[in-house]
Amino acid sequence: MTTRAGGAHDQMARDTAVGDRAVVELLALSGRALPLLREWVTSEPDSGVARALLMLATGDQLDDTALKDQMTHAYWDALAAGEREVSLVYGVYLHTHRQYRLTAEHLVGHFARWPGDEAAGLILDAFPSCADVAYRVHGEALVERQSALAGPDNWPWLSWLAATRAEQGRVREAHDLAERALALYPRSGVAAHALAHAGHELGTGDAAVDFLDHWLAADPQAIQTRHLSWHAALQEIARGDFPAARHRADAALARTDVGMRAATNWRLLLVGQEPAQHSDPAQVRELLAAPGGMAEVFHTFNLALALAVEAATDELYLLARRAARDERPDYREVLAPVVHALADITVGRPRAAVESLTALGDQVERIGGVRVEREIVQDTLARALVDAGEPSRAAALLHHRTTIRRHHRYEDLLLTPRAVRETVPS
Numbered sequence: 001m002t003t004r005a006g007g008a009h010d011q012m013a014r015d016t017a018v019g020d021r022a023v024v025e026l027l028a029l030s031g032r033a034l035p036l037l038r039e040w041v042t043s044e045p046d047s048g049v050a051r052a053l054l055m056l057a058t059g060d061q062l063d064d065t066a067l068k069d070q071m072t073h074a075y076w077d078a079l080a081a082g083e084r085e086v087s088l089v090y091g092v093y094l095h096t097h098r099q100y101r102l103t104a105e106h107l108v109g110h111f112a113r114w115p116g117d118e119a120a121g122l123i124l125d126a127f128p129s130c131a132d133v134a135y136r137v138h139g140e141a142l143v144e145r146q147s148a149l150a151g152p153d154n155w156p157w158l159s160w161l162a163a164t165r166a167e168q169g170r171v172r173e174a175h176d177l178a179e180r181a182l183a184l185y186p187r188s189g190v191a192a193h194a195l196a197h198a199g200h201e202l203g204t205g206d207a208a209v210d211f212l213d214h215w216l217a218a219d220p221q222a223i224q225t226r227h228l229s230w231h232a233a234l235q236e237i238a239r240g241d242f243p244a245a246r247h248r249a250d251a252a253l254a255r256t257d258v259g260m261r262a263a264t265n266w267r268l269l270l271v272g273q274e275p276a277q278h279s280d281p282a283q284v285r286e287l288l289a290a291p292g293g294m295a296e297v298f299h300t301f302n303l304a305l306a307l308a309v310e311a312a313t314d315e316l317y318l319l320a321r322r323a324a325r326d327e328r329p330d331y332r333e334v335l336a337p338v339v340h341a342l343a344d345i346t347v348g349r350p351r352a353a354v355e356s357l358t359a360l361g362d363q364v365e366r367i368g369g370v371r372v373e374r375e376i377v378q379d380t381l382a383r384a385l386v387d388a389g390e391p392s393r394a395a396a397l398l399h400h401r402t403t404i405r406r407h408h409r410y411e412d413l414l415l416t417p418r419a420v421r422e423t424v425p426s
Helices: 006-027 033-043 048-061 064-078 083-096 101-111 134-150 155-167 171-184 191-201 206-217 225-238 242-252 256-270 281-289 299-311 313-324 329-346 350-367 373-385 391-397 400-406 410-412
Strands: none
Touching: 006 033, 006 048, 033 048, 048 064, 048 083, 048 206, 064 083, 101 134, 134 155, 134 350, 155 171, 155 191, 171 191, 191 206, 191 225, 191 373, 225 242, 225 256, 225 410, 242 256, 256 281, 256 299, 256 373, 281 299, 299 313, 299 329, 299 350, 313 329, 313 400, 329 350, 329 373, 350 373, 373 391, 391 400, 400 410
C-alpha cells in the first residue's frame, strides 16, 4: 500500500520525468514536444518554466493580451522556483514578444551565470533575429563558447554549433558536427537542419534527400517537417529532378508557406522550368498590405518573390519605390534595389537587374534570412548576367558553387543562355 507521503513523492517524480522529457523533445524539435509540454503544464500548473516553454512553442497563436497574461503568470510562478528559472522565463518573455535585442542581451548575462543551459539555448535565434550583423557575430561567439563548456558529448550544443558553422560558410565542419550530434542523439532536429544546410552548400543531392526522407518518416509531426521537406525539394532542384521538386512542394508545403513556395518556384522559373503550385495571390497581397507586411525586411522580400513568381511587375516596381522611401536603411539600401531587379527580370530587362544587384555586393546579407535563403539573390543575378549576354561573369559568380557542389544541374542551367528580348523602359 502506498502511503500519502509516498504517493506524493511518486507523483513528483512523474511530474519531473514529464518535464525532463518535454524539454528533450523540444530541444529535438520533435512532434512529441507539444503534447508533453501540455501534459507538463497540466501536471505542474505552478511551473513557470513549463508554462513559458509552452508559450515559446505556441505563443504565436495567441493575441498579444493573452500571450502577455500567460507569460506574466509564468514569471510570477518562476519566482518561487529560483533565480535560474526566473531568468529563463524572463528571456522567453522577451523572445515571445519579439524583443530580440533585449533577449540577446539578457542571454549574455544568463549564460554567464548558468553556462551551457540547454533550455536557454532554445531562444538563441534572438541573435540573428536582431537584423544586425554585430549581434549575429556576438551570438556565434557565444555558441562557440557555450559548446566548448558543454563538452564534446552534449548533442544540443553540438547541434547549435553545427548550425552556426553552416551559417558561417564552414560547411564541412558543419556537416561533421551535425553528424556527430546525430550519432549521439539521432532525433536532433537542429542537427538535421544543420546537415540539410551543409548538404545544400555541398550539393549532396541523393544522399541529402535520402537522409531527410528517412529522418522525417520517423516523426512526420516534427516541428520542422515542412521546412526540411523544402530543403529536400531544393536538393531535387540541384540534381535536376524538377518533377520531384514540384511534387514535393505541392505535397509538403501549405499554400500559406508563402516564402518557401516562392523560393522554390522562383528557382524553377529562373532555369526555365514549370513552377509548382503558387501561393494564393490574394493572400500575398493581403499580407503585404497588412501592418506586418513591411515589419521585417526578410518577410517583405519573400512577399516580393511571390509577386515575382506571379510576374506582377507593376506591383514590384511600386513596392521597390515604397522601400526606397523607407526610413530604415536595410529597406532603402538593400530591399529596394533587390525588388526593383525582380521587377526588371519579370519584364525582360536583365541589364537593369544586373546593375541593381551588382551594386549591392555583400550588402545582400542585410536582407535577412540565412545563406540558403539569400542565395536566391545570387541566382537572380546569374540569370540576369546570362540573359544580358555576359555568361563569363555569371560563370565566375557561381564558380564556387559549381566546383564545390557534387550536384549542380541547377547551376548549369542558370548558366545556359536562353532567348530573351530585352525591353526598353517607357
